[in-house]
Amino acid sequence: MAQTAVPQEYKWWSGGKSPFNVSYGKLMMWYFLMSDTFTFGAFLISYGTIRFSQEYWPNPNHVFNSFPFAGHEANLPLAFVSLMTFILIISSVTMVLAVHAGHNMDKKGVQKYMLWTILGGLAFLSCQAWEWTHLLTGAHKVLIDGQIHELNTTVSHNPWGPQVMHNGELVGTPGPVAFGGYFFGITGFHGFHVFSGVVINIIMYIMTTRNVFHNRGHYEMIEKAGLYWHFVDLVWVFVFLCFYLI
Amino acid sequence: MEHQQLASPEISFAPAHRDDTVRRIWKTTIILSVITLIELALGFGLAKEWYGESHGAILFVKGVICILSLAKAFYIVSIFMHLGDEIRNLIMTIVVPLLLFVWFIAAFLWDGDSWRSLRKTYNKGNPAKHEQVARPASEGTLK
Numbered sequence: 001m002a003q004t005a006v007p008q009e010y011k012w013w014s015g016g017k018s019p020f021n022v023s024y025g026k027l028m029m030w031y032f033l034m035s036d037t038f039t040f041g042a043f044l045i046s047y048g049t050i051r052f053s054q055e056y057w058p059n060p061n062h063v064f065n066s067f068p069f070a071g072h073e074a075n076l077p078l079a080f081v082s083l084m085t086f087i088l089i090i091s092s093v094t095m096v097l098a099v100h101a102g103h104n105m106d107k108k109g110v111q112k113y114m115l116w117t118i119l120g121g122l123a124f125l126s127c128q129a130w131e132w133t134h135l136l137t138g139a140h141k142v143l144i145d146g147q148i149h150e151l152n153t154t155v156s157h158n159p160w161g162p163q164v165m166h167n168g169e170l171v172g173t174p175g176p177v178a179f180g181g182y183f184f185g186i187t188g189f190h191g192f193h194v195f196s197g198v199v200i201n202i203i204m205y206i207m208t209t210r211n212v213f214h215n216r217g218h219y220e221m222i223e224k225a226g227l228y229w230h231f232v233d234l235v236w237v238f239v240f241l242c243f244y245l246i
Numbered sequence: 247m248e249h250q251q252l253a254s255p256e257i258s259f260a261p262a263h264r265d266d267t268v269r270r271i272w273k274t275t276i277i278l279s280v281i282t283l284i285e286l287a288l289g290f291g292l293a294k295e296w297y298g299e300s301h302g303a304i305l306f307v308k309g310v311i312c313i314l315s316l317a318k319a320f321y322i323v324s325i326f327m328h329l330g331d332e333i334r335n336l337i338m339t340i341v342v343p344l345l346l347f348v349w350f351i352a353a354f355l356w357d358g359d360s361w362r363s364l365r366k367t368y369n370k371g372n373p374a375k376h377e378q379v380a381r382p383a384s385e386g387t388l389k
Contacts, residue, residue: 004259012335020336023254030340041347044352052358055365061293077293082286089282093275096326100267105250201358220253223328230326235321241315245289246308 029224033231036193040235044242047182052245058104058160058175060244063153066138066202069128084127085236089159090234095201099226102219107208110222114205128191132184143171143238156179183243191240193232200225263269274325281314281321288314 004021020027051057061077070076091141095118101109109125139150143166151159151174161175204225213219265268265371288311297303324330329337 004261004333006259010258012333017258018256020339021257021333022336025292026253027336028335034340034343037344041350045332045350047384048351049354049361050356052355053361053365078286080288085282086279089275089278091323092326095272096271097268098330100271101248103263103267142353153329215252218253219250227327230322233326234322237315237318237322238368240381241285241312245285245311246292 023220026224026227027150029227033227036231038190039081040186040189040238042110042179043182043186044238047178047186050176050178050182054176054178056162056175058179059177063135064131064169064244065158066134068140078244080127080131081240084124084131085240087120087124087127088233088236091124092230094120095229099219102213102222104213104237107211107214110208110219111205114208114222118198118201118205119199121194121229124194125191125198128187128194132187135180135183141171143173153183155178157183183241185244186239190235195234197225197229197232200228259333260329270325276309276320277321281318285311 006021011099018024018027022030031166046103064081065075065077065079066079067074067076094113097115098110098117101113134152136145138154141157142149142151142161144163148166148171151157153159158175158177158178158179159172160179161173163170163172204222207221208219213221249263288307291297292307293306296305329340
């Protein structure tokens with residue numbers, strides 16, 4: 001698409017038409033996404049506030065440095081999350097290709113690209129499930145009150161505090177508890193968006209297959225589902241930034 | 247090629263079609279991938295401590311990564327979500343309210359920072375950076 005051609009001095013607000021040149025449904029999808037932006041924004045900003053208020057915050061490169069099948073000793077910071085990021089970017093591309101196929105009333109194309117998008121979403125969710133399991137079950141030695149304990153990374157425990165010397169060995173101490181709460185809370189909320197996006201995309205695929213959109217004469221529902229799916233990718237850009245990169 | 251009908255009678259002007267849409271999608275994909283790779287390279291530098299101990303240099307690199315993320319957000323919204331192809335009224339009704347984030351981010355990060363300096367001032371007797379050992383319960387305090 002290109003910028004819509006509109007005559008100069010056209011009166012958008014004279015009534016009887018959308019002053020935004022879109023259907024009601026698409027406009028409301030935009031407003032929903034805007035409000036969702038503020039929800040995610042509030043979460044990420046409150047994470048920022050708490051992180052700024054602490055003298056010490058765990059280094060993400062120490063926490064997120066594992067990869068499936070790479071063994072426990074692997075130290076691969078950013079590797080797994082890069083894979084997740086590229087999966088989401090590619091599924092966004094297949095989604096925009098599905099929307100484009102819809103513009104051309106190409107049912108086969110819509111079906112093909114919706115399937116790829118659904119597959120990308122499922123791949124992302126699987127990665128997230130692996131990462132959560134890895135953090136929740138991985139025990140780390142931590143020094144508490146002069147005793148060595150083993151802690152997992154959960155919403156109530158954080159083994160990623162500053163390291164201290166204990167009996168000639170470097171061991172961790174408990175870090176800020178808020179770390180796990182924010183990580184699991186925000187990636188969980190994002191993951192739930194991905195999950196509902198996959199469900200919506202599956203419904204869109206079934207409706208396409210049953211010729212609902214073809215008989216309607218337009219594939220606007222694919223566009224609306226696409227807006228939601230791109231938003232999920234957009235949020236991941238900032239989750240990736242706040243939790244893994246900086 | 248056959249084109250779809252208008253989705254709603256409320257739409258006054260059909261969106262213009264261009265022939266290079268697919269090419270533009272792939273171009274945007276490449277831009278997004280390249281920006282992500284640059285971010286990862288800078289982030290890898292942070293992991294390997296390439297930028298030394300200097301707080302200023304690390305903050306600068308993190309700032310660059312933030313700006314690159316905003317560029318990614320612009321491409322996703324403008325090209326993939328087609329907001330750039332909509333009329334000005336729609337663009338403004340979405341983008342103007344987002345300006346609230348300018349205050350939102352500045353105010354709350356400032357708040358967090360002030361919280362930390364209050365901690366530094368009033369929490370001197372409780373340094374968290376050292377090994378914490380429980381003191382033996384002093385006898386005779388409970389009578």
